[in-house]
Amino acid sequence: MNKPKRFLIILSACFATTIMTNSVATEVNLKPVVDQSAKINESAARSQQKIDRLAEQIDNKLQAFKAVNKEIDGLKVYNAQMSRQIENQLLQMQSLSDSIEKVSVIERQITPLMLRMIDGLKDFVALDVPFLEEERKTRIDSLETMMDRADVAVSEKFRRVLEAYQIEVDYGRTIEAYSGLASLGNGSGEQEVNYLRIGRVALVYQTRDRKQMGIWNQNERRWDPLDDDFRSHILKGLRMAKKQMAPDMIVVPVSAAE
Structure with a gap:
């Protein structure tokens, strides 16, 4: 009766040994695959990180590109406005240049006019009602002296002559x-x-x-x-x-x- 039991125990032990041997063999055979899979996962993680960095860089570059394009559009509008202003300034410069060329001609014409105006004012005062004679005569003498002065601009001379005429006009309504x-x-x-x-x-x-x-x-x-x-x-x-x-x-x- 004892022999059969020992036989079963021996069979069980052999079966267990066989299973353990197969497990060890399987583990030995799968280890390279597991290691390679881990390496692949690590490489994939690094690749994903690289892709994320590249995507962020591309997004930053895109935003910078949009900002530059917007600035370029603004500069185009600004340059167009400046071009119109420059054209207008060139026209004004040409007009001023033409006026400057005519200044000497105008000055030669306006000086005789002022002298005639002063002579006319002198004759008018002499024939007018004799009020404030000394004051009015002194004003005319001052105009005649001013016309010979080189340090007084033609524009100032003309203003003074017109002012004298305006004073005479005001006398008639006061x-x-x-x-x-x-x-x-x-x-x-x-x-x-x-x-x-x-x-x-x-x-x-x-x-x-x-x-x-x-x-x-x-x-x-x-x-x-x-x-x-x-x-x-x-x-x-x-x-x-x-x-x-x-x-x-x-x-x-x-x-x-x-």
Whole structure:
């Protein structure tokens, strides 16, 4: 009875030994494959990392390329605008160059014009109502002296001449009171009087004691005496011209137009 049991035990042991031998053999045969597979996996992981890096670099390059293209588009618009401005500046330069070439011609023409204007202004003042004679004569003398000066630009000379004309124009639409000397023609010589100028319509005087009054007769180029009826009006006009009272109606004699 004991022999069969030992036989089974021996068979079992042999079977187990056979299995263990086969497992060891299998493990020995599969190890190169497993090692190679691990190497392949490591290589694939490294390749994937490389691909990721390349993809990131490509994305960065693409973004930089888009930014450069956008900047190029902006530069094209800017260059087009600058080109138009340069063309306009070239036209202006040409216009200025033409004007500069004509300056000497204009200067030669405008100087005789100013001299004629000054002569005309001198004649006008001499024939005009004789108010502020010394002031107006001094202004004309100053213009004549200025025309001979080399340190005064032609533009400034022309401005001064126009300014003198404008002053004369303003005299015709203003009222003014000032003091001066007048020859009354009564043997008393010159006396200090108050003048009242109403535009160029009337120029009258009144002595300081208010007893004598006169009006300039432009047609006869002389002073004519005024009646006492005008005394209050002349006094009112003097006060108005000196800003001592508000503007009001006054009566003065005027010469009839011819």
